[in-house]
Amino acid sequence: MNGWKNGVELIAVSKLYGNTYAVRDVSLAVREGEFLSVVGPSGCGKTTMLRMISGFAVPDSGEVRIGGEPMKGVPVRERRVGIVFQNYALFPNMTAYENVAFGMEAQNWPKARIENKAAELLEMVGMGDRAGAYPRQLSGGQQQRVALARALAIEPRVLLLDEPLSALDAKVRNTLRFEIKRIQRDSGITTVYVTHDQEEALSISDRVALMRGGMLEQVGTPAELYAAPVSEFAADFIGVNNILRGTYLGEGRFAWNGRVFVVEAQRESRQATPRGTAPGPAAMTVRPERLVPAGLDLKDRRVDPFNVLEGKVVGKVFLGPLTRVALSVDGEMLLMDILSAAGEPLNVGDPLKAYFDASDAHLL
Amino acid sequence: MLRRAFTVCLILLYFSFVLAPILLMMIGSLGEKWFGTLLPTGFTLDWYAQLFRKAMYVRAMTMSLWIAALTVVIDGAISILTVYAVHVLGSRRIRAIFDFCLLLPIAIPPVVMGLGMIQAYNWKGFSLVGTWQLLLGAHIVYTLPFMMRPLMANIEMIRWSTLEEACVSLGASLWTTIRRVLIPNLLPGVVSGALMTFAMSLGEFQLAVMVTGSRSQTFPVVLYQAFYVSTGFACAATALLILTSLLSLVGLALLGRSFSEEIAGS
Numbered sequence A: 001m002n003g004w005k006n007g008v009e010l011i012a013v014s015k016l017y018g019n020t021y022a023v024r025d026v027s028l029a030v031r032e033g034e035f036l037s038v039v040g041p042s043g044c045g046k047t048t049m050l051r052m053i054s055g056f057a058v059p060d061s062g063e064v065r066i067g068g069e070p071m072k073g074v075p076v077r078e079r080r081v082g083i084v085f086q087n088y089a090l091f092p093n094m095t096a097y098e099n100v101a102f103g104m105e106a107q108n109w110p111k112a113r114i115e116n117k118a119a120e121l122l123e124m125v126g127m128g129d130r131a132g133a134y135p136r137q138l139s140g141g142q143q144q145r146v147a148l149a150r151a152l153a154i155e156p157r158v159l160l161l162d163e164p165l166s167a168l169d170a171k172v173r174n175t176l177r178f179e180i181k182r183i184q185r186d187s188g189i190t191t192v193y194v195t196h197d198q199e200e201a202l203s204i205s206d207r208v209a210l211m212r213g214g215m216l217e218q219v220g221t222p223a224e225l226y227a228a229p230v231s232e233f234a235a236d237f238i239g240v241n242n243i244l245r246g247t248y249l250g251e252g253r254f255a256w257n258g259r260v261f262v263v264e265a266q267r268e269s270r271q272a273t274p275r276g277t278a279p280g281p282a283a284m285t286v287r288p289e290r291l292v293p294a295g296l297d298l299k300d301r302r303v304d305p306f307n308v309l310e311g312k313v314v315g316k317v318f319l320g321p322l323t324r325v326a327l328s329v330d331g332e333m334l335l336m337d338i339l340s341a342a343g344e345p346l347n348v349g350d351p352l353k354a355y356f357d358a359s360d361a362h363l364l
Numbered sequence B: 001m002l003r004r005a006f007t008v009c010l011i012l013l014y015f016s017f018v019l020a021p022i023l024l025m026m027i028g029s030l031g032e033k034w035f036g037t038l039l040p041t042g043f044t045l046d047w048y049a050q051l052f053r054k055a056m057y058v059r060a061m062t063m064s065l066w067i068a069a070l071t072v073v074i075d076g077a078i079s080i081l082t083v084y085a086v087h088v089l090g091s092r093r094i095r096a097i098f099d100f101c102l103l104l105p106i107a108i109p110p111v112v113m114g115l116g117m118i119q120a121y122n123w124k125g126f127s128l129v130g131t132w133q134l135l136l137g138a139h140i141v142y143t144l145p146f147m148m149r150p151l152m153a154n155i156e157m158i159r160w161s162t163l164e165e166a167c168v169s170l171g172a173s174l175w176t177t178i179r180r181v182l183i184p185n186l187l188p189g190v191v192s193g194a195l196m197t198f199a200m201s202l203g204e205f206q207l208a209v210m211v212t213g214s215r216s217q218t219f220p221v222v223l224y225q226a227f228y229v230s231t232g233f234a235c236a237a238t239a240l241l242i243l244t245s246l247l248s249l250v251g252l253a254l255l256g257r258s259f260s261e262e263i264a265g266s
Helices: A046-054 A096-106 A111-124 A140-153 A170-187 A198-204 A222-227 A232-237 B002-030 B046-053 B055-089 B092-107 B110-120 B132-157 B160-169 B174-203 B206-211 B219-226 B231-265
Strands: A008-017 A020-030 A035-039 A061-066 A081-084 A158-162 A190-195 A207-212 A215-220 A242-250 A253-256 A259-262 A280-286 A308-318 A322-329 A332-339 A351-355
Touching (some): A020 A061, A020 A215, A035 A046, A035 A170, A046 A081, A081 B160, A096 A111, A096 A140, A111 A140, A140 A170, A190 A198, A207 A232, A215 A232, A232 A242, A232 A280, A253 A280, A308 A332, A322 A351, B002 B231, B046 B055, B046 B231, B055 B092, B055 B132, B055 B160, B055 B219, B055 B231, B092 B132, B110 B206, B160 B174, B174 B231, B219 B231
Parallel strands (some): A081 A158, A158 A190
Antiparallel strands (some): A242 A253, A242 A280, A253 A259, A308 A322, A322 A332
């Protein structure tokens, strides 16, 4: 198959620790050059999965392939995987340059080639002028840049990153996130990125694999995961969501707390067809930014009179461009994001009507 | 004010208990006569001259330095390998057993250990008792915990398991990993362990007096005998041991520092 030269495949892979599955029956394919993130709450098996790709953990069943070759029995040092660790793991006794050169020296590359490659990589990660610095002289973000250069130096077939940014502060995290993406795009290396931060995963990945309890919950592009979660867990974990539990009545009607909403997509929608087309207990999700204050800018929208929620503002958080408002409707709390600049400022206790379009409601 | 007075008192106490006896020895080694007076009278270097003229003392000092140096080297080699193995392979249980074993040489008095060694290595026709090799073995067992402990702390501080994973993923062999990453990063622990074990071995008396014979006596053993010769002579012998010990420790510390700088700079 095309595009598998340096791809990664997991085929029905399981890993047991004691009597519990750390990873259970996971099948996943990462195409060559693809940036795939694995997200999930702690203990969901994402790190174990990464360790099985690198070879530090051996699957109890199933198969790992890199570049189409089965990795069973292939030791870590022969797999040619570049690893970036959460705590940087730079060698304290070596300078940035020596750290980057280490892998190439261990593999006996010619000296001139090592020097060129190390200098080039340090330049690429923006550490060209700190080549002679020891890890203790570098900030966390700088250390992680050097660690990235070190991992790429051996020209790995796959780049594996294990929570590389979680030890850094927010500002550095955000810039480094896009640096990693840029470097990955430029080098075209197949990348598996493990993180517990769904926002991070959504912002840099080609595809995201969501894990839960050792199993894959959903795999798709960031937009797919955001717009069409397959489960309440996915809906809740990815982004911020309102989950309304009620009953699907059939024919695009959803009953919740004595109200009936129109939920069937009226026009061509980016989301997949709702799963629960059979009537019965169901959940409906609607993103906070899809809840619009009714009466503010509804003139050019086709207001469906059904999809209006009347409630009271019980809290608000200023997020910069947006203000997140907690709206109490019949005792249940819904979140809505309103442009901070729009209209009169809302106060806690104000009555507020919220409207959502039928195509923005997602049925589970 | 009261706190300050208290601190001053403590410092004075420290001086009078720790430094004063050492100082008195130094002074005594230079005095001609020291009998019935608070401080010795006269000035002479003769005690030192006598000390260096007596083959027994010179040989004992050489033996002490030899055994202390070997103890440090062998302690270091054993400890690096052991600490590495326990850290990498060790489960919680193994680590607990290891910690307990480390306590044993500290918990068992040297006299007991010495008696045990005599019992264990003294058979008809074959006896290790009286050889310097047996004393070396005894000193290694006795000082090993003091090399292991700083190394154990060291390897945990550098988070070795992740560093080793980094090495392996970069394609480094075990030998390259140990030589270029493990040993250089354990050097601070080795240096502090070496200072401790060298000093312990050099000054150790109980094991030495039980295990050694006339040809393998170490300096502390002959020093004890020196007190039967004369006060001035004994003081000179003591002063020599203190000076040798201090100089060796300073030398070791400097060596360790230049070594780690060299590795860092290579």
